[in-house]
Amino acid sequence: MTTYLGMPSAPPPAPRGVGHLRGSEPFPVAARRALADSQLRRNLGNATATIRAKRAAAVAELPDWEQLREAGRAIKAEAMRHLDTHLLRLEAEVQARGGTVHWARDAAEANQIVTGLVQATGADSAVKVKSMVTDEIGLNDALAAAGITAYETDLAELIVQLGHDRPSHFLVPAIHRNRAEIREIFLREMDDVDPALTDNPPALTEAARLHLRKIFLSARVGISGVNFAVAETGTLSVVESEGNGRMCVTLPQTLITVMGIEKVIPSWQDLGVFLQLLPRSSTAERMNPYTSMWTGVTPGDGPQEFHLVLLDNGRTAALADQTGRQALHCIRCSACLNVCPVYERTGGHAYGSVYPGPIGAVLSPLLTGVQDNATLPYASSLCGACYDACPVKIDIPSLLVYLRARHVEESRHDHRVPSAEALTMAAAAWVMADPRRFAAAQRAGKSGRVLSRGGRMRALPPPLSAWTRARDAPAPPAATFRQWWRESGRERS
Numbered sequence: 449m450t451t452y453l454g455m456p457s458a459p460p461p462a463p464r465g466v467g468h469l470r471g472s473e474p475f476p477v478a479a480r481r482a483l484a485d486s487q488l489r490r491n492l493g494n495a496t497a498t499i500r501a502k503r504a505a506a507v508a509e510l511p512d513w514e515q516l517r518e519a520g521r522a523i524k525a526e527a528m529r530h531l532d533t534h535l536l537r538l539e540a541e542v543q544a545r546g547g548t549v550h551w552a553r554d555a556a557e558a559n560q561i562v563t564g565l566v567q568a569t570g571a572d573s574a575v576k577v578k579s580m581v582t583d584e585i586g587l588n589d590a591l592a593a594a595g596i597t598a599y600e601t602d603l604a605e606l607i608v609q610l611g612h613d614r615p616s617h618f619l620v621p622a623i624h625r626n627r628a629e630i631r632e633i634f635l636r637e638m639d640d641v642d643p644a645l646t647d648n649p650p651a652l653t654e655a656a657r658l659h660l661r662k663i664f665l666s667a668r669v670g671i672s673g674v675n676f677a678v679a680e681t682g683t684l685s686v687v688e689s690e691g692n693g694r695m696c697v698t699l700p701q702t703l704i705t706v707m708g709i710e711k712v713i714p715s716w717q718d719l720g721v722f723l724q725l726l727p728r729s730s731t732a733e734r735m736n737p738y739t740s741m742w743t744g745v746t747p748g749d750g751p752q753e754f755h756l757v758l759l760d761n762g763r764t765a766a767l768a769d770q771t772g773r774q775a776l777h778c779i780r781c782s783a784c785l786n787v788c789p790v791y792e793r794t795g796g797h798a799y800g801s802v803y804p805g806p807i808g809a810v811l812s813p814l815l816t817g818v819q820d821n822a823t824l825p826y827a828s829s830l831c832g833a834c835y836d837a838c839p840v841k842i843d844i845p846s847l848l849v850y851l852r853a854r855h856v857e858e859s860r861h862d863h864r865v866p867s868a869e870a871l872t873m874a875a876a877a878w879v880m881a882d883p884r885r886f887a888a889a890q891r892a893g894k895s896g897r898v899l900s901r902g903g904r905m906r907a908l909p910p911p912l913s914a915w916t917r918a919r920d921a922p923a924p925p926a927a928t929f930r931q932w933w934r935e936s937g938r939e940r941s
């Protein structure tokens with residue numbers, strides 16, 4: 449245990465079985481396709497603008513919001529500093545109260561454990577409350593391969609599952625869908641739906657409720673994630689808005705909870721801070737409608753068998769990185785997604801990872817190793833809006849810059865042949881090291897004015913075309929600074 453959570457000075461290699469964390473194609477390629485989808489951009493623009501305005505109002509109600517943020521940051525930093533101690537305490541408390549704790553090094557191990565546990569009950573299906581960590585490990589696919597059907601019960605996750613789609617937002621996984629699209633999915637995929645279903649939100653919700661109710665009442669196994677795990681009592685907590693999570697963790701006979709090891713917090717008192725920070729930052733509510741908590745097993749009340757699967761899957765590698773480890777403080781509120789100008793235009797699918805948006809752009813490379821998600825740290829304008837919005841003050845812009853530097857460093861070691869960027873930088877350094885070379889380069893650069901229109905250059909020849917593929921460049925001035933200095937007579941004065 450101590451060895452497993454030890455903190456070597458250099459991050460260990462990413463573990464086997466990183467699940468659905470690795471992008472299938474580079475971000476720039478996926479983003480270009482997303483940007484061409486005007487319906488997607490409209491859906492995202494409307495949804496993020498609404499959530500942003502509501503969140504700002506909810507946060508403004510609290511005069512001590514900044515102090516709460518600082519408290520959240522400090523609690524998470526302390527929890528990460530002594531993670532091994534808190535996890536062992538959590539394990540002991542859960543087991544003392546009748547639960548069983550399993551440790552999984554990676555996605556493959558976690559899937560094997562959960563599949564085996566479901567099979568041991570004799571069930572061929574399970575109900576699930578929205579859980580990003582089970583998306584991360586690809587649990588639904590692993591269960592399906594073993595002949596077990598996983599039913600998503602969160603409304604948005606249900607839409608994603610029925611649409612054979614992927615989530616694109618932490619909190620609103622179907623944010624890229626509008627009402628008309630959801631109605632079509634329900635009519636196509638639900639065998640018990642009213643054919644006269646309209647796209648009125650209450651009607652869509654009622655259709656989902658009726659569909660899920662039968663599934664809930666016959667479920668023998670529930671599978672959940674965790675928002676917070678309190679080490680001092682062994683209590684697990686899930687916060688949600690619909691009540692489906694409450695049914696998942698109370699109705700079935702067996703409950704299996706999969707938890708990333710960074711979700712542990714030391715005490716009940718700490719939980720009070722996060723239960724204020726999370727709802728206002730995520731759904732812009734003062735309090736979550738449903739906050740479910742359970743501690744081990746209670747005879748005659750709720751599930752009579754409880755298993756907690758503690759998942760690493762790259763987290764100890766991130767923890768070992770003294771700079772990167774603050775990404776593990778994330779409470780998955782999604783505030784950084786909603787304020788990000790890049791996310792608002794591309795949506796979550798372009799990131800190619802279960803964790804999209806600004807935090808996904810740092811968390812995914814930290815979990816998999818930078819080379820496996822190399823384009824994500826560049827998927828940002830570094831405007832800083834994510835840092836301002838984050839309820840636990842994760843400095844995402846600095847992490848992005850840090851990961852870009854790591855990527856450059858690691859690429860330097862990996863490639864014997866220098867990259868085009870390295871060659872360009874070396875040439876620039878050579879030119880700038882000598883005043884005559886620099887002046888000659890400036891004179892040559894002025895010829896670029898023929899490519900400009902309205903003071904901007906929209907397309908440069910290779911290799912500079914990489915810059916103008918996504919943005920324009922200012923036209924070179926008619927005179928260099930030195931010329932201007934000379935011609936204005938200042939040189940003599």
Ligand code: SF4
Binds near residue numbers: 780782834837839841
């Ligand atoms: S990084 Fe901060 S703002 Fe973004 S999801 Fe995590 S806690 Fe929320």
